[in-house]
Amino acid sequence: MLCILYICKDEKDVDDESLSRVLTYNEVKSNTFVFMVAGYETTSSALAYCTYILANYPEVQKKLKQEIDQYFGDHSEQDQKKDLDYDAVNRMGYMEMFIKEVLRMYPIPVTGVSRQCMNETSVCGYKITKGSVVQADVFSVHYDPDLWGPHDPNEFYPERHEEKRHPLAYLPFGVGPRNCVGLRFAMIEMKIFLTRLLKQYTVVKCDKLEKHFNIREKIVLAPAEVWIKLH
Template identity: 60%
Template sequence: MLFTLILYSIILILIVTYIVVHVKQYEYFKVRQISGPTPSYFFGHARTLWNAKSPSRQLAEWSKQFGKIYGIFEGTRPVLIASDVDFLQEVFIKQFSHFPIRKTNILTKALNRGTRIHLFNALGTRWKRQRNVINPTFSAVKLKQMSPLINDCINELMKKLPDYSEKHEDFNIYTLYKRMTMDVICRCAFGVDTDMQNNPDNIYLKKVAQVFTIDIRKMLAFKLGTLVPSLGVTLGTLFIFLNTVKQKLNQLFPSTTKKFEQFPASWIMERVDEVIGMRSDVAKQRVDLLQLMLEAASREHIKDKNDDVNDQYIAKKLTYDEVIANVFLFMVAGYETTSTALAYCTYVLVNHPEEQLKLQHEIDEYLSQNEDGKDPDYDVINRMPYMDMVIKEVLRMHPIAISAVVNRECIEETDVCGIKITKGAVIQPDVYSVHYDQELWGPQDVNSFCPERHLTKRHPLAYIAFGVGPRNYYHSHISYYY
């Protein structure tokens, strides 16, 4: 009887302690005199964001209510939502050493224990090493070499458009852009000459599309890892282990493929691995992203040093597993973002015929200077100022960066604009509120399409369509490439 009483007392004390600690966590913003929506116990604001049709739009609505800096909670983790550009500049640029990583989730730390980790998720010195190797891959000289591959895919799309025009029927140009973009990526990323524009059932197109149909935010393991961060590594490791089991079952028992279908990301990486295996024949080598990375690859183990090491002492090599992971990243990052940006450009120009005509005049002018009649190359496109302004204005109004790309996690306690930020707290920009701030983007109405507004010099953080700061570099190059 006494033992049972003591046991129940201990359990009760633990429960009360757990509740008190968590309730105290929700005082994080109050003690800093930062406003925000009222959190619900245990969930914070996570449940609201999970159920929102557009989490980014939800943040913009809260910004209108609580101002340019306010606080929310993912479980008990504090997240500062900011549309104050001076505050964001301090976090993303001036104090980057305190905020060098994106918000960690159940996969980030688990993946960093493995070998197939790409630039997006890499942490510490591993990220610095990969950045030092990959950034030069996107130099102008190397991008020019891929122009013929891109032009072939674009020309294939242009052959199809007259047929749709002659039929006078509605068609989904977004679908055509996705196929064309995937063709470009497969050719430029790892040298697979696909023909997805004539074969919409292509397996590569299906697998990459599946990557985006899986909303990881709504998966039970991800939700639990968000609410109970201490379980993050365990859940992430289990998630990876189960996918590995599915992969092995498919190899041993091909008839089980549908029943134990592995995640599309793993399937794509396997295909990249196969292509690498076929690159041993020098005569068949071609200029693409994979080949450029393989030239900097090593089969030796690369030991990353402490995070405070200078860049000059970091190895300028990638492992073959890192090459595989980064080619996959290129495919995924380029596919959805590029096709979506093209679709928005089309939509905006159709609704603004005057700007469309002005852009057409610029294009015709530069192409008329091309005496040999060849397709436009990197240099020609790069010399079109109005096109650059049009694309920037489209992406100002319809930013494609998502919260997973642009947020930052604090790794060391610091002070930002008078606000004490503790380790583990997250800073997340409200991109919509920044891009539609009349003070930043006036005097023209921010809700109107006006490419010329980009002729005026703005605050460095006024335009964050691809995020900002050192960890933005790779994604901006991918998007600019297209």
């Protein structure tokens, strides 16, 4: 699909009739910044969390390595040079569950998801009036034992994603028609990176791992530092 945009240098150059089909220069700059942050910072933070989990859960890492070997062969020098097959990466079920569980425990971009009520309704006995804004706290939802049991939501357990959950129980990419536009791209990025990493290395703990793992909120929710060793 080819999309042609007319870009105005100044918002004063835009008349009311053309607003629906024109991007101003400031809008282009703002959206470019958002794309860069959404496309790189979030994925790198998610991968940092992945390495933290791999270091702390060697049994999970072993299962991932077994699945990678199943699809991409042994660790010979010739095999390392093979290109990863897109379809094969997407068929890796345990890898998918692993990433989903990392993002359940450590959501990246937001702490809440806001929606405006368009019609008066009632949810679990609570009356919500038309026009009111409802916000869901992502951490409360992701750690709710009623939504994510019977295994303890505070424990890392990828297999919990084998079970079908409430469609609004999982919110790392938002939800509905305004969810993250880069969802699929981010997932395939992480799958390819982790596959390449674990084909050649084993992630192990080091003395600084927990000491420096302090989650802080700036542009995204990310650890201050992740210290690991690669064998």
